[in-house]
Amino acid sequence: MPTDVSTENVEKTIYDGLVELGTERGELSREATLEDLDIDSLDLVELAQIVEDEFGVELKGDDVKDVKTVGEVIDLVVSKSG
Amino acid sequence: MARPEGCALVTGSSRGIGAAAALALAADGWPLRVNYRSDEEGAREVAAKIEAAGGSATVVQGDVADPSAVTSLLEPGDDGPVLVLVNNAGLRLDGLSPQIEDEQWQRVIDVNLSATFRATREALPQMLRARFGRIVNVASVVGTRANAGQANYAASKAGVIGFTKTVAVEVARRGVTVNAVAPGLIATALTEEIAGGELEKAIPARRIGTPEEAAACIRFLASEEASYVTGTTLTVDGGLSA
Numbered sequence: 513m514p515t516d517v518s519t520e521n522v523e524k525t526i527y528d529g530l531v532e533l534g535t536e537r538g539e540l541s542r543e544a545t546l547e548d549l550d551i552d553s554l555d556l557v558e559l560a561q562i563v564e565d566e567f568g569v570e571l572k573g574d575d576v577k578d579v580k581t582v583g584e585v586i587d588l589v590v591s592k593s594g
Numbered sequence: 595m596a597r598p599e600g601c602a603l604v605t606g607s608s609r610g611i612g613a614a615a616a617l618a619l620a621a622d623g624w625p626l627r628v629n630y631r632s633d634e635e636g637a638r639e640v641a642a643k644i645e646a647a648g649g650s651a652t653v654v655q656g657d658v659a660d661p662s663a664v665t666s667l668l669e670p671g672d673d674g675p676v677l678v679l680v681n682n683a684g685l686r687l688d689g690l691s692p693q694i695e696d697e698q699w700q701r702v703i704d705v706n707l708s709a710t711f712r713a714t715r716e717a718l719p720q721m722l723r724a725r726f727g728r729i730v731n732v733a734s735v736v737g738t739r740a741n742a743g744q745a746n747y748a749a750s751k752a753g754v755i756g757f758t759k760t761v762a763v764e765v766a767r768r769g770v771t772v773n774a775v776a777p778g779l780i781a782t783a784l785t786e787e788i789a790g791g792e793l794e795k796a797i798p799a800r801r802i803g804t805p806e807e808a809a810a811c812i813r814f815l816a817s818e819e820a821s822y823v824t825g826t827t828l829t830v831d832g833g834l835s836a
């Protein structure tokens with residue numbers, strides 16, 4: 513059963529996912545850019561899978577190609593669930 | 595590191611190289627998804643052999659040329675995610691290139707190349723998450739060497755080799771390997787019309803290969819021991835293309 517797609521839940525899942533991918537928890541914020549966090553395109557594929565497993569929301573390549581910050585990823589997931 | 599929980603899917607494993615590969619991977623302890631398009635009896639026989647040898651197998655119908663069937667074949671199930679994918683299902687519809695119809699061209703590309711892409715696309719996210727994955731694509735010596743009358747087949751298999759190399763470098767840092775095997779003349783239903791005679795004499799080994807000999811290469815590339823082998827094509831052809 514997918515988790516409820518509230519901004520809070522998505523933020524937690526994305527933050528946990530980024531930590532799993534090697535980001536220090538202290539570096540995380542909505543404003544942090546993926547580039548600064550050293551999150552590359554392959555990491556984004558994994559993050560998309562984490563989001564799909566948790567919320568049932570599918571992020572395609574085109575969806576994430578212009579995303580630059582952690583906050584934008586969170587907002588994208590929330591908006592795609594609507 | 596212990597091998598993660600998951601299963602192996604061999605497309606087109608009701609007979610030939612696919613069946614031999616399914617048996618070999620099951621012997622390595624992988625729960626098997628035995629896929630077939632039309633030969634249910636063959637697939638059930640393969641599954642029964644796997645179970646008789648102490649392994650576990652699920653028979654799954656699906657035409658790999660159908661994108662939605664590929665999605666279903668790769669869905670994580672009770673046997674876990676697919677962590678070993680052998681893209682084996684293939685066909686040939688031969689003819690000299692001026693006589694190949696659009697449908698003959700497209701069907702061969704759909705089954706041999708596009709299905710390999712779609713199954714790989716579907717499998718990779720789970721493999722990346724597991725930090726382990728083995729994809730083995732069945733190409734052909736015809737992917738690198740001319741064989742008159744097989745322009746569509748050659749194009750599809752050359753495509754598989756190029757695809758294999760590129761995907762391999764994309765995912766190598768996550769413990770996922772992507773390789774191809776390129777069989778020469780192997781005794782299967784696909785080759786029974788073209789086997790024998792002059793062709794056999796052209797093979798340095800002077801004989802046709804067996805499905806088990808091709809499957810042994812797949813088994814190696816799918817093994818944990820092959821963890822540093824990626825982006826390569828292992829030719830199994832009795833020296834034909836040497």
